[in-house]
Amino acid sequence: MTELYIDGSILEYEDTEGDSTIGECIDSINADLFKHKRLIFKIIVDGEEAKKTDSQEFKATHIRDHKVIDFTTITLAEITLNGINVCKDIILYITKGIATITENLRAGADAEAFRLFHPLFDSLNELVATITAVDTNIEHFNEVLFKSSPSKLCDQLVKHLGEILKSRDAGDTILVADLLEYEVSPLIEELERLLLNASSTDETP
Amino acid sequence: MNEIFLANIKALEKRDSSLAKTIKESAVSGIDIELTKSGQKTFKYNGAYFHSSYDPLKEADRQALDVADKGWDFPMFFGLGLAYLITAYIKNTGGQLIVYEPSNELLRLAFESVDLTDILKNEEVFITNDLWMVGSIIKARALPIDTVGIYTTPPYRKNFSDEFDSYTHAVTNAQGVNRGNLQTEVASNEIWFENFLKNMPHMVKLPPLDILSDNFKGIPLVIVGAGPSLDKNIHLLKKIKGKALIIAALTAYKPLVEIGLYPDFVIAMEKIDISEYFTDTDEDKEIRLLLGDLSHPSMFTDRKVKNTFVYFSSFLGKDAKLNALMGNTFQPIAGGSVTTVALDIGRYLACDPIIFIGQDHAYGKGGSHVKGSVYGEQSMQLNKDGLVTLGVSYPGYDEPIVQDHAIRWLKGIDGERVMSRFDWVNFHQWIVDYMKYHNDSGSSIRMINSTQGGAYIDGMVHMPLSETIERYIDTIDRRESIEDILCRVEGSFSPCDIGPVIDELKEILAGYKLVLKLSNASNKRISRILKRCEKGANMTQSQKDLTAFVKDETRLLEVLDSVYFLKTLAAKAAYDLQRHIKEDVASSNAQDQLVKDMGATRKKNQCLIELCRHFVDLFVELIKELDDQQPREV
Numbered sequence: 001m002t003e004l005y006i007d008g009s010i011l012e013y014e015d016t017e018g019d020s021t022i023g024e025c026i027d028s029i030n031a032d033l034f035k036h037k038r039l040i041f042k043i044i045v046d047g048e049e050a051k052k053t054d055s056q057e058f059k060a061t062h063i064r065d066h067k068v069i070d071f072t073t074i075t076l077a078e079i080t081l082n083g084i085n086v087c088k089d090i091i092l093y094i095t096k097g098i099a100t101i102t103e104n105l106r107a108g109a110d111a112e113a114f115r116l117f118h119p120l121f122d123s124l125n126e127l128v129a130t131i132t133a134v135d136t137n138i139e140h141f142n143e144v145l146f147k148s149s150p151s152k153l154c155d156q157l158v159k160h161l162g163e164i165l166k167s168r169d170a171g172d173t174i175l176v177a178d179l180l181e182y183e184v185s186p187l188i189e190e191l192e193r194l195l196l197n198a199s200s201t202d203e204t205p
Numbered sequence: 206m207n208e209i210f211l212a213n214i215k216a217l218e219k220r221d222s223s224l225a226k227t228i229k230e231s232a233v234s235g236i237d238i239e240l241t242k243s244g245q246k247t248f249k250y251n252g253a254y255f256h257s258s259y260d261p262l263k264e265a266d267r268q269a270l271d272v273a274d275k276g277w278d279f280p281m282f283f284g285l286g287l288a289y290l291i292t293a294y295i296k297n298t299g300g301q302l303i304v305y306e307p308s309n310e311l312l313r314l315a316f317e318s319v320d321l322t323d324i325l326k327n328e329e330v331f332i333t334n335d336l337w338m339v340g341s342i343i344k345a346r347a348l349p350i351d352t353v354g355i356y357t358t359p360p361y362r363k364n365f366s367d368e369f370d371s372y373t374h375a376v377t378n379a380q381g382v383n384r385g386n387l388q389t390e391v392a393s394n395e396i397w398f399e400n401f402l403k404n405m406p407h408m409v410k411l412p413p414l415d416i417l418s419d420n421f422k423g424i425p426l427v428i429v430g431a432g433p434s435l436d437k438n439i440h441l442l443k444k445i446k447g448k449a450l451i452i453a454a455l456t457a458y459k460p461l462v463e464i465g466l467y468p469d470f471v472i473a474m475e476k477i478d479i480s481e482y483f484t485d486t487d488e489d490k491e492i493r494l495l496l497g498d499l500s501h502p503s504m505f506t507d508r509k510v511k512n513t514f515v516y517f518s519s520f521l522g523k524d525a526k527l528n529a530l531m532g533n534t535f536q537p538i539a540g541g542s543v544t545t546v547a548l549d550i551g552r553y554l555a556c557d558p559i560i561f562i563g564q565d566h567a568y569g570k571g572g573s574h575v576k577g578s579v580y581g582e583q584s585m586q587l588n589k590d591g592l593v594t595l596g597v598s599y600p601g602y603d604e605p606i607v608q609d610h611a612i613r614w615l616k617g618i619d620g621e622r623v624m625s626r627f628d629w630v631n632f633h634q635w636i637v638d639y640m641k642y643h644n645d646s647g648s649s650i651r652m653i654n655s656t657q658g659g660a661y662i663d664g665m666v667h668m669p670l671s672e673t674i675e676r677y678i679d680t681i682d683r684r685e686s687i688e689d690i691l692c693r694v695e696g697s698f699s700p701c702d703i704g705p706v707i708d709e710l711k712e713i714l715a716g717y718k719l720v721l722k723l724s725n726a727s728n729k730r731i732s733r734i735l736k737r738c739e740k741g742a743n744m745t746q747s748q749k750d751l752t753a754f755v756k757d758e759t760r761l762l763e764v765l766d767s768v769y770f771l772k773t774l775a776a777k778a779a780y781d782l783q784r785h786i787k788e789d790v791a792s793s794n795a796q797d798q799l800v801k802d803m804g805a806t807r808k809k810n811q812c813l814i815e816l817c818r819h820f821v822d823l824f825v826e827l828i829k830e831l832d833d834q835q836p837r838e839v
Contacts, residue, residue, distance in 0.1 A: 105359070106264070106267065106268075106359070107271075107359070108357075108358070108359035108362055108363075110359070170252050170253060171251075171252065171253050171363065172249075172252065172253035172254055173253070173359055173360075173363075174253065174254040174255070174256070174257055174258075174264075174359070174360060175253070175254050175258060177257075178254075178257050178258060178259045181259075182242075182259045182260075
C-alpha cells in the first residue's frame with residue numbers, strides 16, 4: 001500500500017477500492033488544513049517533487065500507482081509573505097528592464113531592446129502568476145490582504161503586453177516605448193504599492 | 206489651404222522661395238494627424254508613429270538633451286517631423302543648426318499642421334530638402350575646427366535609411382572639404398606665395414590665359430584627367446586632335462604621349478618640382494604649358510616646351526591692380542585640382558561642349574591612376590578597418606610607396622557606389638557645386654562626363670566618348686585648326702610694361718613692412734603687460750597699457766586686412782587663435798585669463814613677424830630683378 005506522509009508524519013488513510021486519486025487526497029487534506037490556515041505547499045512523489053500539481057493529469061493519478069507520496073504544508077501567512085517577496089524581486093528586475101528597453105528603443109537601438117524583451121515578458125508573466133496565486137490563496141481562506149484587487153491590474157497589464165507585442169511586430173518602436181513607459185510602468189508601480197502595503201500592515205494573515 | 210500653412214509658407218518664402226514652391230506643389234496622402242494623450246499632434250507613417258502618441262514634448266525634451274550632451278558645435282538634424290525636437294533644441298540650447306527633411310510629403314504635413322513661423326524666421330536655423338544646400342551651408346558656416354554631428358530619430362532612420370546614408374556622406378564630405386581646405390591652406394600658403402613672387406620675372410614676359418578669350422567660343426574642349434578608366438577611351442582622342450581643344454592634366458601627359466597624342470595644353474600648378482612628369486625629350490616641345498602662377502619656379506625655367514601661358518589663381522585673393530598690370534583680369538576658380546581649374550577656364554573661353562574624360566574620382570580595379578602615368582606599377586588592397594592600402598612605384602624610389610587611405614564612398618556612373626578617398630571627394634564635391642551654379646545660371650554650355658568609370662557627377666550629362674565625338678565633334682567643319690588659332694593668338698601678344706608692376710610691388714612691400722612694425726610694437730607692449738602681471742600688478746594698474754594694446758591690435762588687424770595676401774599667409778596663426786578661443790577653458794580668475802590670452806596673441810604676432818621678415822626679403826629681391834629687366838635708355 002502506498003505510504004502517505006504529511007510534514008514528515010505518516011498519514012493514516014483508507015483506499016479500500018484502490019481507486020482513490022491524488023486529487024481526492026489533496027482535497028481531503030486541504031479541507032482538514034483549512035481551519036489551521038495551512039495549505040499544501042509541496043508534493044514529493046516517489047522521491048521527486050511533482051510539478052504542475054494543479055493539473056488535471058496529476059490529480060487524476062491513482063495513489064496506488066506510487067510507493068510514497070510526501071505532502072509538505074505551509075501556513076497561509078508564510079506562503080503569502082514568500083509570494084510578496086518574490087513579487088518584489090521580480091518588480092525590481094522588471095523596472096530596470098523597462099528603463100533599459102525604453103532607453104534603447106528611443107535611441108534607435110532596437111536589436112538591443114528586443115533582446116531584453118523575452119526575459120522581461122517572462123518576468124511579467126511570472127509576476128502576474130505569483131500575484132494571482134497569492135490572491136487566490138487569500139480568497140480561498142476568506143481573508144483580505146490587498147487594499148484593492150490586484151487581478152484588475154493584472155488584467156490591464158496582460159492587455160498592454162498584447163498591445164506591445166503587436167506594436168513590436170508592426171515595427172512601431174515609439175509606441176512600444178510609450179506603452180512600456182506610460183502604461184506598464186504605472187501598473188507595476190501600483191502593484192508594488194499594493195504589495196508594500198500588504199507586507200507592512202497587520203493584514204497579512 | 207489652412208491658415209497655419211499659409212503663415213508658414215509666407216515665412217519660408219522670405220528665405221527660400223524654391224523650397225516654398227516645392228512644398229506648395231507637394232501633397233499629403235494617407236497620413237492623418239492624431240491627437241496625443243497630452244493634447245499635441247502626432248502621425249503614423251508606414252504604420253508607425255513618428256512622435257510619441259502620449260507626450261511628444263517630453264520625448265523631444267529628452268532628445269534635445271541627448272543632442273546637447275554630445276557638445277557638437279554644429280548639429281545636423283535628419284528629419285523635421287512636426288518640429289518638436291527642433292523647437293526643444295532651440296529653446297534649451299540655441300545656436301545654429303541645419304534640418305534636412307528627406308520627404309516632401311512630410312514637409313507638407315508639417316507645414317499644414319504646426320506653426321513653424323518662429324523657426325522659419327530664425328536665421329540660425331536652416332530647413333532644407335536639398336543635399337547640395339546642406340553641403341553649402343556647412344562649407345559656408347562651419348569652421349574647420351567645428352565638430353559636426355548628425356542626429357536623427359529612430360522612425361526617420363528606419364523609414365529613410367538610404368536617404369540617411371546619402372545625407373551622412375554629404376555632411377561628412379562637406380566638413381571634410383572644409384578641413385581639407387584649411388589643411389591645404391596651412392600647409393601650402395607660404396610656398397605658393399613664394400613661388401608666385403619667384404615666378405613673376407617670367408610671368409611678366411609670358412602670355413596670360415586672358416589673351417585666349419574670344420577665340421574658342423563654341424569650340425569643344427576635352428579635359429583629360431589621369432583616372433584609372435582613361436585607358437578605356439584615350440585612343441579616341443586621336444580622332445579629334447585639331448578639332449577640339451585638348452587640355453590635359455599633367456598626370457595624364459605621359460599616357461597621352463604613349464599613344465602619340467600631344468594635347469594642346471598641359472595644365473599644371475604643382476608647388477613642388479615635378480620634372481618626372483615630363484619626358485625631357487623633344488616630345489615636350491610639342492606641347493604648350495598652361496601654368497598656374499603659383500607653380501614651382503622650375504616649371505617656368507626648366508621646361509623646354511613650345512610655349513607657356515599663365516593663368517592667375519583666385520587663391521591669392523586678387524590684388525586686381527597687380528594682375529591687371531600683367532594683362533590678367535580673369536582668375537579661374539580653383540577646386541583643388543587642375544582639372545577643376547580647366548573646367549572654369551573652359552567656361553570662361555565659352556568652349557562648348559566641355560567634356561571630361563579620365564575624371565574617375567575613384568579607385569579603379571588596379572589602383573588610383575591610369576597605367577603609363579608617373580605612378581607606375583600600382584597595387585591595391587582593401588582592409589577590414591575601412592582603409593585601402595595603395596602601393597605605387599614612383600621615379601626616384603627603389604621600393605613602392607605604400608600608403609593607407611580611409612575609404613569614402615561616392616555614387617558611381619552605373620548607380621552603384623564606388624570607392625574613393627578624401628581628396629577626390631573634395632574635387633568631386635567642388636564639381637557638383639560648380640555644376641549647380643552653372644546649370645542655375647542658365648548657361649547654354651553643355652557639360653559632358655565621358656569618363657568611362659568612376660563617380661557620377663550630378664549636373665553633368667553622362668555619355669560615352671564615342672557618342673560625344675559623334676554628336677559634337679565629328680560634325681565640326683572649321684577651317685582653322687586649334688593649332689592655327691593658338692599660333693595666331695601668340696603672334697599678336699606683347700609682354701606687359703614692367704614699370705607700373707614694380708610701383709605696385711613697392712606699395713605692397715610697404716604694407717608688409719608696416720605689419721612687421723605694428724606686430725613688433727604690439728608684442729613689446731604684451732611683454733610689458735605680462736611683466737607687470739608677474740610683478741603682481743592687477744588689471745586696474747595695467748589698464749592704460751591694456752587700452753593701448755587693444756588699440757594696437759585693432760590697427761594691426763585693419764592693416765593686415767589690406768595687405769596683399771598676408772591674411773591668407775597667416776591662416777595658421779588665425780586657426781591657432783580660433784582654437785585657443787574655442788578650446789581654452791575659461792579661468793575663473795580674470796588675471797589668469799588675461800595672461801593666457803596675451804600669450805596666444807603674442808604667438809599670433811610672432812608668426813606675423815616671421816612671415817613679414819621672410820616676404821619683405823623676397824619682395825626686395827623681386828623688385829630688383831624686375832628693375833634689372835627694364836629696358837634702359839642709352
